[in-house]
Structures are given as C-alpha cells and as structure tokens.
Amino acid sequence: MPDHPDDGGPGSDPGPDPGPDADPWFGLAPDRARRIGASVEGRAIDAWCFGVARAASDGGGPPSLLVVGGVHGDEPSSVGATAELGQRLADGDVRAAGLVWLVPALNPDGLARGQKNSARDVDLNRNFPASSFSSRYQPGYFPGPHPLSEPETSALAGLIEQEKIAAVVAVHAPFACVNYDGPAAEWAGRVAAASGWPARADLGYPTPGSLGSWLGIDRRIPILTLELPPRPLASFRDTCRIALDEALRVVL
Ligand SMILES: [Zn+2]
Numbered sequence: 001m002p003d004h005p006d007d008g009g010p011g012s013d014p015g016p017d018p019g020p021d022a023d024p025w026f027g028l029a030p031d032r033a034r035r036i037g038a039s040v041e042g043r044a045i046d047a048w049c050f051g052v053a054r055a056a057s058d059g060g061g062p063p064s065l066l067v068v069g070g071v072h073g074d075e076p077s078s079v080g081a082t083a084e085l086g087q088r089l090a091d092g093d094v095r096a097a098g099l100v101w102l103v104p105a106l107n108p109d110g111l112a113r114g115q116k117n118s119a120r121d122v123d124l125n126r127n128f129p130a131s132s133f134s135s136r137y138q139p140g141y142f143p144g145p146h147p148l149s150e151p152e153t154s155a156l157a158g159l160i161e162q163e164k165i166a167a168v169v170a171v172h173a174p175f176a177c178v179n180y181d182g183p184a185a186e187w188a189g190r191v192a193a194a195s196g197w198p199a200r201a202d203l204g205y206p207t208p209g210s211l212g213s214w215l216g217i218d219r220r221i222p223i224l225t226l227e228l229p230p231r232p233l234a235s236f237r238d239t240c241r242i243a244l245d246e247a248l249r250v251v252l
Helices: 076-091 108-113 151-162 185-195 211-218 237-247
Strands: 033-038 044-050 064-068 099-103 165-172 177-181 223-227
Touching: 033 151, 044 076, 044 151, 064 076, 064 151, 076 099, 076 165, 076 237, 099 151, 151 165, 165 211, 165 237, 177 185, 177 211, 185 223, 185 237, 211 223, 223 237
Parallel strands: 064 099, 064 165, 165 223
Antiparallel strands: 033 044, 044 099, 177 223
C-alpha cells in the first residue's frame, strides 16, 4: 500500500464504506429532504438544499450548484463524500455563494447490490440526453433504450431543470483526478491545486450519454467529475473535504 499522507491517523478505521441502506438519510436532516424520485425498485432518491438564494438586486434568481454522488453503485465513497459535505454545510463549517443541492445517492438499487449499474443493469451515466447518446455500447455499459428512460436519471434531470442548476460536481471513483466538461477548466484547476488530484479534460475513453457530455459539452454548463481514489473514504477523507470545499467556491 502506498504511503498516503492522509491515510488515517490513530483511531481512524478505513473499513468498508456503508451502503445507503445503513442510513437512508446519510446523517442529514430527514425533514429537509426533498424526494425527487424513486429507483426502479422503489428506493427513495432524495435531495437536500443548503444556502440562501441570491437577492434579485444581485443578478436575480438563485444560481444553484448540484453535487451528486452514488451514480455508480460500486462507488460508495462518493455517497459518503457527498453526505459529509452536506453535514459540513448544515453545521456551517463551509459556505457557498449560492444554493447547493446535494443528491448523495442517485443509484440506490446499485448501491444496495454493490454493483455499478442500476437494477435494470443500465449504466446511468450513459442514459442522459446528450447529443452523444448512443444505443451502441460496450459490455457493462448498457445506456438504456432511450435517453432518460430510467427513473433515476429522470429524477436528476427534473431537479436540474426545475432548480436552474448552473454548475455540477458529479462524484465518482476510482481515478483520483478532477475531470471536467464544458467551461470548467479554471474551476477544475483550482480544485486540483487544492487537493493534489490532477485536472484532466478527459478520462481517455468516450462517455456517450454521460451527465458531463449532456450538461458540459451540449449545454455549456460547467461540470466537474470528481474522481475519488480507489480506497475507502476514511483513507482520503481530508483530501476529499479540501476538494469539495474548494469546489463550492465556484462563482456562478
Ligand atoms: Zn462512476
């Protein structure tokens, strides 16, 4: 095991990340959750909103940042990372300039099974209505029969439209880098500099129908894909906190 500077100190236990069924509220206030949808198997998909809307005199309309985790069910550290950001926002330990919407677990069925894809074996990050959406796919990357065919992606797209989401952080694993799409190079560079995880314009393989290609490339909404390291969250918690807290400083 390489020697990571934040590989846990005394008392830390880098055990397995809990699945969403361990705490359906992710340590966040249940009464502040907004149910945005349900999975194929009927598990709740919830969102939390933090912060205050910008005054009309300051440009009007609240520019909103979305942070989404658990798109892939075999990346539970992304759920914990997003939920812990919510706990810091709730406690006032970190603030954003505008509203922050959090969706800790977009794919609760996959998370419950510990598998990447949804209960219908759809790779949810190939099911968004990007111009690059393709029905041709590699094994394991079934994009669904058509864009937004899945209740999970429909729920997220509905939130994005209703709340006029102006920037997105999608938390994934395991590449330990700050991938970005759309006008987000400077933002990615700041998060990379703060965290030490490199900024990368692409991951080296095509991602048709991904959230990044839909929002970043087609709609020119800045989007980071924060790729966490391939280890339990406990082994890189401090770096993850630095990365996400820096991401909140984006000016929308
Ligand atoms: Zn992923």
